[in-house]
Every structure is written in C-alpha cells, then in structure tokens.
Amino acid sequence: xxxxxxxxxxxxxxxxxxxxxxxxxxxxxxxxxxxxxxxxxxxxxxxxxxxxxxxxxxxxxxxxxxxxxxxxxxxxxxxxxxxxxxxxxxxxxxxxxxxxxxxxxxxxxxxxxxxxxxxxxxxxxxxxxxxxxxxxxxxxxxxxxxxx
Amino acid sequence: xxxxxxxxxxxxxxxxxxxxxxxxxxxxxxxxxxxxxxxxxxxxxxxxxxxxxxxxxxxxxxxxxxxxxxxxxxxxxxxxxxxxxxxxxxxxxxxxxxxxxxxxxxxxxxxxxxxxxxxxxxxxxxxxxxxxxxxxxxxxxxxxxxxx
DNA sequence: CTCGATGCAAAGGTTTTGCACCAGG
DNA sequence: CCTGGTGCAAAACCTTTGCATCGAG
Numbered sequence: 001x002x003x004x005x006x007x008x009x010x011x012x013x014x015x016x017x018x019x020x021x022x023x024x025x026x027x028x029x030x031x032x033x034x035x036x037x038x039x040x041x042x043x044x045x046x047x048x049x050x051x052x053x054x055x056x057x058x059x060x061x062x063x064x065x066x067x068x069x070x071x072x073x074x075x076x077x078x079x080x081x082x083x084x085x086x087x088x089x090x091x092x093x094x095x096x097x098x099x100x101x102x103x104x105x106x107x108x109x110x111x112x113x114x115x116x117x118x119x120x121x122x123x124x125x126x127x128x129x130x131x132x133x134x135x136x137x138x139x140x141x142x143x144x145x146x147x148x
Numbered sequence: 149x150x151x152x153x154x155x156x157x158x159x160x161x162x163x164x165x166x167x168x169x170x171x172x173x174x175x176x177x178x179x180x181x182x183x184x185x186x187x188x189x190x191x192x193x194x195x196x197x198x199x200x201x202x203x204x205x206x207x208x209x210x211x212x213x214x215x216x217x218x219x220x221x222x223x224x225x226x227x228x229x230x231x232x233x234x235x236x237x238x239x240x241x242x243x244x245x246x247x248x249x250x251x252x253x254x255x256x257x258x259x260x261x262x263x264x265x266x267x268x269x270x271x272x273x274x275x276x277x278x279x280x281x282x283x284x285x286x287x288x289x290x291x292x293x294x295x296x
Numbered sequence: 297c298t299c300g301a302t303g304c305a306a307a308g309g310t311t312t313t314g315c316a317c318c319a320g321g
Numbered sequence: 322c323c324t325g326g327t328g329c330a331a332a333a334c335c336t337t338t339g340c341a342t343c344g345a346g
Contacts, residue, residue: 041310056328115263125286132283136277
C-alpha cells in the first residue's frame with residue numbers, strides 16, 4: 001500500500017539483512033505513522049496489533065538498533081522519559097520539548113538548519129547529519145517555578 | 149572554603165528547607181565541581197566519598213529534586229544515557245551532545261540565547277528560562293554511517 | 297516537639313543480554 | 322544448509338515510592 005515500506009525493506013536487503021515478519025511489521029508501522037514520534041513501547045504495541053500476536057520487546061529493540069545502524073531511522077531521547085523514534089526519510093523537522101510537561105513542538109528543518117549549523121560549527125562541534133532534539137522549558141512552567 | 153556553598157545553603161533556608169549533612173555534602177560537591185556535568189550516580193559517589201559513609205541513592209535523587217524545585221540546579225537528559233546535573237549559578241552555557249559518542253560541548257549562552265530564543269518563539273514555543281540541551285551527530289560518526 | 301529528611305527495601309519502567317531454537321536466503 | 326533473527330528469561334540500569342525512624346529548627 002505504502003511505497004515507503006518497500007523502500008525500507010529493500011534498504012534492509014541492500015545491507016545484507018533479512019526480511020522477517022517482525023521487521024516487515026515494524027517498517028509498516030513506521031511508514032504508516034509518518035509524523036508520529038513513537039516510543040519503543042508504543043511501536044511495540046502497534047507491531048503486535050498489526051501482527052495479531054505477541055512479539056518480544058527485545059525483538060523491537062533489536063530491530064530499532066538494526067534500522068538505526070542502517071541509517072533508516074533516528075532514535076532520540078527527548079527530555080526525561082523514554083526514547084523516541086522516527087524515520088530518517090521524513091527528516092524535515094527537528095524537535096523542541098519542554099522538559100517539564102513534555103510538550104513537543106516540531107521545528108522545520110529549513111529555517112533551523114542554517115542557524116543551528118552555524119552555531120554548532122562556531123563552537124567546535126562539526127555536526128554531520130543535522131538531526132537534533134532541543135530541550136527547553138516553556139513559559140507555562142517557568143512562571144510557576146517548577147522548571148527542571 | 150567556597151562561598152558558593154554558603155549561597156546554596158542560605159537559599160535552601162530561604163525556601164524553608166532544612167540543612168542536613170547530606171544536603172550540605174551535595175552542595176559542597178556541586179560547588180566544588182563547577183564545570184562538570186555530573187550524573188546522579190557520580191554525584192552519589194562523590195557525596196559518599198566526602199561524607200566518609202554510605203548515603204542512600206534515594207536521598208541523592210530527592211535532594212536533586214529539592215534543589216531543582218528551588219531553582220538551584222538543572223537536570224537534563226542528554227542523548228541516551230543518564231541525566232546530568234549542574235548548578236544554575238553557572239548557567240552561562242548550554243550543551244551540545246553527540247548522540248553516538250556522547251561527546252559533549254559547551255555552548256556559551258551569550259551568543260546562543262538570542263538566536264535560539266528567536267527560533268523557538270517563531271515556532272510557537274515560548275521558552276521561559278533558556279536552558280537547553282542540543283543533541284546532534286558529530287562528523288566523526290556521520291561519516292562512518294553509524295549515526296543514530 | 298514537630299514536621300521534614302533519611303534509610304531501607306521494594307518496585308517501577310526502559311533497555312540489554314545470553315542462550316537455545318527457528319527460519320530466511 | 323548456515324547464519325542471522327527470534328523468543329524466553331533474566332538482569333542491568335536509572336529512578337521512584339512507601340513506610341518507619343531520626344533529627345533539624
């Protein structure tokens with residue numbers, strides 16, 4: 001249905017990796033939830049739902065690692081909670097997260113990249129793939145003094 | 149020895165909080181390691197070393213929370229691993245972390261704040277206290293294709 | 297004296313790992 | 322086939338919580 005799934009799968013093949021039912025399901029879920037930032041736990045649930053049977057959490061984590069190493073997805077820890085996943089293909093935005101309430105806002109890459117890249121290189125950090133997470137405190141919480 | 153310790157302790161008193169040996173030790177360690185970004189575990193070890201006796205981890209975590217709520221320190225999760233702590237008083241910098249190797253670079257607040265604040269407000273994220281963590285991938289790793 | 301802080305012990309959530317078995321290519 | 326992927330079980334890791342006791346003010 002979604003051509004992106006095929007891209008993911010053939011990318012796996014290209015890397016000499018096997019296509020298994022679990023991996024196929026992971027790719028389908030990720031491609032089907034393009035703008036979402038799933039945690040590993042959420043991904044796990046969706047994969048099980050799609051496959052109609054239990055899948056071991058370790059399989060999910062290992063699949064995430066595999067796809068990460070193949071450069072197909074990003075895995076970032078925003079603020080305090082769990083890690084968050086999204087495909088590299090829709091890498092057109094970055095994330096800003098409030099470290100108090102966890103509210104996340106997308107930051108379009110187009111306007112951010114130039115500015116941020118300049119800021120980084122000026123400070124001796126040669127960023128390769130620009131793919132960031134920005135954690136700050138939004139005004140809702142700084143006012144109340146519950147900033148972290 | 150360090151006047152900053154007294155500031156921290158009187159700030160605690162001002163907030164109606166008690167000065168205990170454990171809290172005093174935490175403040176001493178933090179004030180004594182001004183440029184370091186300690187994890188809770190590292191802080192715990194240093195506090196025990198300074199006190200010459202075991203201290204319960206929960207005491208450390210609760211003390212961190214307390215100091216956080218009093219606005220005396222920041223607690224950020226950089227990249228994958230554990231959370232990192234540093235005093236608010238030396239809040240003159242932010243952090244950039246490589247999500248592959250964990251290398252962390254300081255970003256002087258002076259030059260960063262204007263730029264970043266503009267970027268955030270432009271995207272509907274009203275940042276109160278500017279206090280960020282920026283996670284990206286440094287060139288050492290993007291070249292090798294082991295980006296996360 | 298009183299309330300807040302600590303220690304202890306247990307559990308929480310997320311992620312990792314070792315090993316035997318199974319199945320993709 | 323044969324290597325790589327999976328399930329299972331256990332543990333690692335960081336952190337939180339409930340409860341009884343202790344001690345700062």
